[in-house]
Amino acid sequence: MHLAHLRLRDFRNYARLDVDFGPGFHLVLGDNAQGKTNVLEAIYLLATLRSFRGVGGAQMVRHGARGYFVGGRLVASTEHQLKMFWSAGEKKLSLDDQPVKRLTDYYGRMRCVVFCTEDLQLVKGTGRIRRRFIDLLLAQTPGNYLTTLQRYLSALQSRNALLKKPDPDPAVIGPFTQELITAGNQLMQGRHELVPRLSALARLAYRRISNDAEELRITYAPSVKGDFSVELAQSAARERMMRVTMVGPHRDELHLLLNDKPAAQYASEGQKRSLAIALKMAQAEYLTGLTGTPPILLIDDVMGELDARRRAGLMPLLERAEHARGQVFMTCTQENWPRELGRRLRRWQVHQAVLTAGPETQPA
Numbered sequence: 001m002h003l004a005h006l007r008l009r010d011f012r013n014y015a016r017l018d019v020d021f022g023p024g025f026h027l028v029l030g031d032n033a034q035g036k037t038n039v040l041e042a043i044y045l046l047a048t049l050r051s052f053r054g055v056g057g058a059q060m061v062r063h064g065a066r067g068y069f070v071g072g073r074l075v076a077s078t079e080h081q082l083k084m085f086w087s088a089g090e091k092k093l094s095l096d097d098q099p100v101k102r103l104t105d106y107y108g109r110m111r112c113v114v115f116c117t118e119d120l121q122l123v124k125g126t127g128r129i130r131r132r133f134i135d136l137l138l139a140q141t142p143g144n145y146l147t148t149l150q151r152y153l154s155a156l157q158s159r160n161a162l163l164k165k166p167d168p169d170p171a172v173i174g175p176f177t178q179e180l181i182t183a184g185n186q187l188m189q190g191r192h193e194l195v196p197r198l199s200a201l202a203r204l205a206y207r208r209i210s211n212d213a214e215e216l217r218i219t220y221a222p223s224v225k226g227d228f229s230v231e232l233a234q235s236a237a238r239e240r241m242m243r244v245t246m247v248g249p250h251r252d253e254l255h256l257l258l259n260d261k262p263a264a265q266y267a268s269e270g271q272k273r274s275l276a277i278a279l280k281m282a283q284a285e286y287l288t289g290l291t292g293t294p295p296i297l298l299i300d301d302v303m304g305e306l307d308a309r310r311r312a313g314l315m316p317l318l319e320r321a322e323h324a325r326g327q328v329f330m331t332c333t334q335e336n337w338p339r340e341l342g343r344r345l346r347r348w349q350v351h352q353a354v355l356t357a358g359p360e361t362q363p364a
């Protein structure tokens with residue numbers, strides 16, 4: 001799978017950009033604050049409808065403009081045109097020039113995995129960030145996880161709104177509780193199935209990039225230990241007091257353990273860093289295994305900051321993506337680009353939101 005064309009209008013510092021990309025390895029070079037990460041952000045946005053910087057639409061609109069447009073031509077087993085427009089008053093999303101009615105029709109077609117400095121939050125941040133990580137992965141998996149998640153969140157929202165009322169009527173809450181349980185059980189099942197597989201992949205990845213002998217293990221810690229409906233009923237008193245739904249997959253956790261100790265508390269900075277990268281490598285491996293084609297890899301700045309061992313550990317993933325006619329985009333400043341990348345690569349130079357193709361090189 002590769003992104004053959006990217007079109008930006010009023011996105012971040014790009015007034016306009018039209019660029020063709022072949023499959024293979026793309027090295028995006030430039031000084032700081034020129035627009036390297038913005039290109040990766042746009043590609044990721046097209047795939048996931050989210051910024052990996054965790055910001056909303058307004059911040060991505062070029063200063064002074066009304067809205068942004070991001071479009072792409074994706075070449076996979078078939079070709080697809082992806083287009084999105086965002087402004088405060090209007091949002092449009094189309095696939096092959098048909099408006100997208102259900103997100104499930106859009107999601108999973110273009111698959112991207114990003115490696116960026118924000119990844120450290122997977123280890124250090126709140127459970128919400130880890131839930132979002134597995135939700136995104138499950139949403140990109142064939143099946144109806146995303147629809148179920150939307151049903152769950154909507155039932156949860158209605159339920160919480162009713163619980164906020166002075167004297168909540170159980171008869172009114174009932175149907176939302178039912179929906180919450182049905183959808184919630186499906187979400188938990190999806191997470192139960194995913195996490196052990198992800199854990200195995202992440203353990204291998206961690207071994208490859210880490211100097212330590214620690215064993216990485218990821219476990220799923222659902223908020224519901226047994227029967228959702230029973231535990232929900234048992235939480236009724238607490239629920240009335242707190243005026244919010246106290247148990248359910250919205251409170252699930254993913255435990256990241258190094259030698260069975262929680263990484264967030266006990267791991268060194270370097271280990272946390274390796275762990276975050278291992279999670280992303282596992283994500284890429286999982287998606288590849290699922291569909292037979294590697295996702296587009298977006299590597300923002302991190303390569304230049306990694307030591308030789310971690311870089312070497314990441315290399316097989318990049319090579320496989322390339323061999324399968326996948327695509328890798330990697331940003332670096334001139335100073336920190338890892339010169340041992342002895343591979344055929346297309347260099348791009350970014351200067352003040354202008355992307356210029358360099359020669360295709362075969363560095364020594």
Ligand SMILES: Nc1ncnc2c1ncn2[C@@H]1O[C@H](COP(=O)(O)OP(=O)(O)O)[C@@H](O)[C@H]1O
Pocket residue numbers: 011012013014030031032033034035036037038039059060061062063331350
């Ligand atoms: N909404 C926006 N409108 C215009 N310029 C923006 C916007 N958001 C960020 N920028 C500009 O984009 C540049 C940073 O781009 P980025 O891709 O992060 O740089 P880098 O090349 O260092 O990765 C900065 O000059 C910043 O001012």
Ligand SMILES: [Mg+2]
Pocket residue numbers: 033036037038300301331
């Ligand atoms: Mg950057």
